[in-house]
Amino acid sequence: MYEFWGINDHPIYISSYFAIALFFLLYSNVTSKTISYILFLVIFAGLLILSRKGSIIAFLVCTTIFFLSQKMKGYWLKGILIIMFVFIGMIFIPEIKNRFFELLSVDRIVENTETSTGIRYIIWKSSIQLVENAAFFGYGIGDVQDVLNESYIAQGYKKLAVDTYNAHNQYIQIALTAGLTGLLIFLASNIILYRQFIKSKNSQGLLVLTFFLMVFLTESYLERQNGIIMYSFIMSMYIFKEDEK
Numbered sequence: 001m002y003e004f005w006g007i008n009d010h011p012i013y014i015s016s017y018f019a020i021a022l023f024f025l026l027y028s029n030v031t032s033k034t035i036s037y038i039l040f041l042v043i044f045a046g047l048l049i050l051s052r053k054g055s056i057i058a059f060l061v062c063t064t065i066f067f068l069s070q071k072m073k074g075y076w077l078k079g080i081l082i083i084m085f086v087f088i089g090m091i092f093i094p095e096i097k098n099r100f101f102e103l104l105s106v107d108r109i110v111e112n113t114e115t116s117t118g119i120r121y122i123i124w125k126s127s128i129q130l131v132e133n134a135a136f137f138g139y140g141i142g143d144v145q146d147v148l149n150e151s152y153i154a155q156g157y158k159k160l161a162v163d164t165y166n167a168h169n170q171y172i173q174i175a176l177t178a179g180l181t182g183l184l185i186f187l188a189s190n191i192i193l194y195r196q197f198i199k200s201k202n203s204q205g206l207l208v209l210t211f212f213l214m215v216f217l218t219e220s221y222l223e224r225q226n227g228i229i230m231y232s233f234i235m236s237m238y239i240f241k242e243d244e245k
Contacts (some may be wrong), residue, residue, distance in 0.1 A: 015056070016055055018046050020039060021043050037081070054217065058105055066207055136179045138182060171217070173222075
C-alpha cells in the first residue's frame, strides 16, 4: 500500500510520476517505435498495479483528449493497447477490479470506512461543512488537521482522526487552510498557466496541467513535500519552454 519495490513513497505520488512519464512518451521522438511501445506498456502496467483510481481516471481522460487532438493519426495502436490493459486489469486483477467496481455500489460509497471511496465521502462531507464556517481566510496552515480530527470524532469516526486523514481534495484543503481568498488565488494561478500554455501553443503543458487539476479533485496533493516539488518543477519546466513554433 505504501511502498513500490524500492521506492518508499505514497502510491498516489508514484502513480503521478508514472502518468507524467507516459505523457512524455506520447510526445517523445523515440527512434524505435517498438521501444516506445514497450516502455509505454511497462510504465502503464505499473500505473495499473498501483490502483490509484484518481490517477488512472485522470490519465485516461487526458490521453483521450490527446488522441482526439491528434485526430488519432498514428496513435491507434497505443490507444487500443491502453484500453486492453485497462479492461484486462479491471477484470482479472482483484485489487483493481474491487477498487473500481466499488464506484458502482452505493453501499460501498456512502459513509463506508472500509473503502477508499466511502472514506472520501465522509471526509468531503465533513470538510465542506467546515469550509462553510471557514469564512474568507480559513483556519490557518497549522490548524486544519486538528479541526478535521475534531469533526471526525464528533461524527463518530475516531479512526479517521487517529489516522489523520486530510481533506483528500486540494481545492477543499486550500479553502480550509486559507478560505475562499486562498482558493480564488490558487484557481487564478492555474488559469494564468492555462492562458500561457495556450498562448505558447504548448499542448503538452496543457495536458499535464489538466492531469494535475483532475488529481487534485481526489487528493490533497500539495500537502506533501514530494507533491509540491513535482507540481512546481513540472509546471516551471513548461512555463520556461520555448514556443512550439
